Amino acid sequence: MTGKLITFEGPEGGGKSTQARLLTEFLRNKNIRVLTSREPGGTPTGEIIRDILQNDLAKEPLCDAAEALLFCASRAQLCTNVLGPALERGDWIVLDRFTDSTLAYQGYGRGFDVETLRQLNAFATGPVSPAVTFLLDIPVLDGLQRAVARSGNKDRIERAPIAFHERLRQGYLEMAAREPERFAVLDASQPVERVTQDLFRVLEERLPELFEA
Ligand code: Z5A
Numbered sequence: 111m112t113g114k115l116i117t118f119e120g121p122e123g124g125g126k127s128t129q130a131r132l133l134t135e136f137l138r139n140k141n142i143r144v145l146t147s148r149e150p151g152g153t154p155t156g157e158i159i160r161d162i163l164q165n166d167l168a169k170e171p172l173c174d175a176a177e178a179l180l181f182c183a184s185r186a187q188l189c190t191n192v193l194g195p196a197l198e199r200g201d202w203i204v205l206d207r208f209t210d211s212t213l214a215y216q217g218y219g220r221g222f223d224v225e226t227l228r229q230l231n232a233f234a235t236g237p238v239s240p241a242v243t244f245l246l247d248i249p250v251l252d253g254l255q256r257a258v259a260r261s262g263n264k265d266r267i268e269r270a271p272i273a274f275h276e277r278l279r280q281g282y283l284e285m286a287a288r289e290p291e292r293f294a295v296l297d298a299s300q301p302v303e304r305v306t307q308d309l310f311r312v313l314e315e316r317l318p319e320l321f322e323a
Pocket of ligand 1: 126127148150208212215256257259266298301302303305
């Protein structure tokens with residue numbers, strides 16, 4: 111089997127990390143070499159960028175263009191140093207957020223031109239692209255409630271107005287409708303086990319090699 115990149119996307123609190131962990135366990139139980147990572151982050155440079163983006167490390171208001179470019183800078187470092195080499199080795203990758211997050215948050219959410227962001231994404235990723243993208247869709251308020259219940263507070267982006275979160279959720283759904291062969295939309299408001307069942311049903315259809323012997 112050759113390695114593949116599987117990405118998890120969606121609004122806040124959809125359970126991406128939870129489902130990514132369960133999928134990774136499944137792959138490891140099959141003795142498949144699998145690497146997990148997240149965006150922003152996943153490299154020393156990316157983790158510093160993450161601190162700037164989420165925790166106001168630089169202690170100054172971040173302008174929207176700088177925010178978009180920093181997400182792409184973190185992505186370029188991850189693709190060049192980690193994801194590209196892993197795919198070349200034939201490893202599988204389970205990734206918590208990727209290019210679609212930039213289109214959803216900085217494009218549909220902040221209002222930057224989505225086509226320009228697609229070009230920036232392509233510049234950052236080179237040939238690295240997902241085989242399957244799970245969109246964990248959940249109503250905005252339910253997702254934010256889950257995220258806050260988990261961490262006890264809101265980070266810089268979670269504090270954005272509800273309308274911003276509504277726009278990016280709709281953006282995700284539009285992107286999924288445009289690319290149904292890559293995206294699989296899961297109803298993330300269901301209990302964890304039901305979401306996992308739906309996920310494996312899709313995986314069996316799209317990547318049957320994973321379920322052979
Ligand atoms: N961002 C961006 O703007 N542009 C970009 O290009 C990129 C990212 C790459 C990264 O945040 C932020 O950066 C993010 C987008 C933006 N916005 N914000 N804020 P992050 O990595 O810290 O967090 P996140 O990606 O937004 O994840 P999350 O919303 O915090 O969580 P999640 O991964 O979707 O869910 P979880 O951690 O698995 O679950 C959350 C809680 O819900 C937890 O207590 C679970 O036990 C619980 N949970 C999970 N599933 C269920 C179900 N099915 N039922 C009930 N409870 C559940």
